[in-house]
Amino acid sequence: MPVYYFWGEDEFALRQAVEKLRDRSVDPMWASFNSERIPPEQADGVLVALSLALTPPFGAGQRFIWLPETPLAQQCSDAVYAELTRTLPQMPETTVLLFSSTGKPNGRLKSTKLLQKVAELKEFSPIPPWRGEALEQQVVQVAHEVGVRLDREAVACLAAAVGNQTRQLYSELEKLKLFQGDRSEPVTARIVQALVSTTTQNSLQLAAAIRQGDCDRALSLVSDLIASNEPALRISATLIGQFRMWLWVKLLQERGERDPQAIATAAGIGNPKRVHFVLQEVRSLTSRQLQQTLPLLLDLEFGLKQGADPLGHLQSQVIALCQCCQPPRSRL
Structure with a gap:
């Protein structure tokens, strides 16, 4: 699916997902030609993005277009909605079009209903601090992504130390990865307690x-x-x-x-x-x-x-x- 809508208050996690999507879509040799970020202050940003989306990419890879902090799913004029209705169903597979915003999409808007039909929506909201199991699952997921092996107690210890601070979680796991090096044994809770800064007295x-x-x-x-x-x-x-x-x-x-x-x-x-x-x-x-x-x-x-x-x-x-x-x- 070439159209995406990312939203949520976890700005770091959202930005990480944006970068992964861009890296997966754009050929690095042609990135300067095929990667576009439309600034949110540009009044006609949505229309410009839709026009670019129909333009074939240069060279290899796909064209990547990102509109951060778009108000599209909070308010949408009739003219913009008409252009969305005309363009989005015809999006070529050679383009990846990404909308993102901090605020939750308004499900009552016609533009949001259209996005729900033609786009992949993904939420990036911080995990509530009291959802311990979800925080631990996030630690497991990011540790696998970073390439760090943690035992079960280390997972619980790290989740308690960083809470729902995604940026700190990545930072601490990179530190633990350096410490682990080529060792075959997983990182233990004792190591986490020694190396990880508990910035949240939970x-x-x-x-x-x-x-x-x-x-x-x-x-x-x-x-x-x-x-x-x-x-x-x-x-x-x-x-x-x-x-x-x-x-x-x-x-x-x-x-x-x-x-x-x-x-x-x-x-x-x-x-x-x-x-x-x-x-x-x-x-x-x-x-x-x-x-x-x-x-x-x-x-x-x-x-x-x-x-x-x-x-x-x-x-x-x-x-x-x-x-x-x-x-x-x-x-x-």
């Missing part, structure tokens, strides 16, 4: 500290996260996701549900085998305690979106959250 660690009512550790993690430039709203989103999941699991357990698959489906847990460990995590908490955290988490998110000081607002809400999760006799 927000999941913060959620765990709050769940345990460990106020001192939670406040320390908040300071570390903010100092390492972790966006406060991303921290908030992770906490909301974790506590919502814990509440679902606890409610289902209290209602007598015993099927891990049913619990996993209701709580949004990808791997039913993880349910056993989640049940262990919420064993010391009641559903009432977990319910009491939700208004505090919503206040946290609302305050941050209203411009509250990230560090101060996080600290005050984390203290209140920790108090909710402490045993009754331990609460202040």
